[in-house]
Amino acid sequence: MSLMLNNPKVMVKVRDEIDSYIGKPIRLIEASDLLKLQYFRCIIMEKLRLHPPTPLLVPHESSIDCTVSGFYIPKGTMLLVNTSAIHRDPKIWDKPTNFIPERFEGEKCEGNMAMPFGMDRRRCPAENLGMQMVGLALGTMIQCFEWERVGEELVDMTDGFGLTAPRAVPLEAFCKPRQSMVTLLSEI
Numbered sequence: 001m002s003l004m005l006n007n008p009k010v011m012v013k014v015r016d017e018i019d020s021y022i023g024k025p026i027r028l029i030e031a032s033d034l035l036k037l038q039y040f041r042c043i044i045m046e047k048l049r050l051h052p053p054t055p056l057l058v059p060h061e062s063s064i065d066c067t068v069s070g071f072y073i074p075k076g077t078m079l080l081v082n083t084s085a086i087h088r089d090p091k092i093w094d095k096p097t098n099f100i101p102e103r104f105e106g107e108k109c110e111g112n113m114a115m116p117f118g119m120d121r122r123r124c125p126a127e128n129l130g131m132q133m134v135g136l137a138l139g140t141m142i143q144c145f146e147w148e149r150v151g152e153e154l155v156d157m158t159d160g161f162g163l164t165a166p167r168a169v170p171l172e173a174f175c176k177p178r179q180s181m182v183t184l185l186s187e188i
């Protein structure tokens, strides 16, 4: 939400995508809609690239002696994967600190380098559930409300300290129900 408040055109584009997919009669976004909302998926992935909830994944341990990219790693070494750094590596990403959801469109190889859920055997087993929870919560907020920053200045995106990358400054924003959603919201 913060990234979209700082990039209102993205918010308008994704709201249009949701509105045109849901069509008439208006209903709330559902889990089964999420697979069809490709641009919305790109937004969530771009958020997870810029601010992965677990920036160092979880600690792993090498079960055998091995060599990775020329580095000898003895059995029993604790290994941390710095996804935050990988996700902002200028050798991989064009304008790495910019919020550009389009980089996840189609089969662009740039987008394939994001690993907010880890990789391979220890990859998050609940990736689909996680994407669904984020998609439904964020999608409903976008679909039902108009959002605005509290002032002219951009939302402060500085990361705070903590296991799951909290923000340094909690988000404050204005919101009001969208005119087209008032009736539906009053029936909930």
Ligand code: HEM
Residues within 6 Å of the ligand: 048, 053, 054, 057, 058, 059, 116, 117, 118, 119, 121, 122, 123, 124, 125, 126, 127, 129, 130, 131, 134
């Ligand atoms: C957007 C939401 C989520 C993100 C970004 C996320 C991310 C991650 C990451 C990065 C790991 C570590 C992978 C590794 O070390 O290679 C992980 C592991 C795990 N996650 Fe998630 N996760 C999310 C949601 C969830 C949810 C909703 C659940 C459970 C209901 C869950 C359950 C687990 C479990 C059990 C592991 C450990 C897997 C293992 O060690 O084999 N995650 N997750």
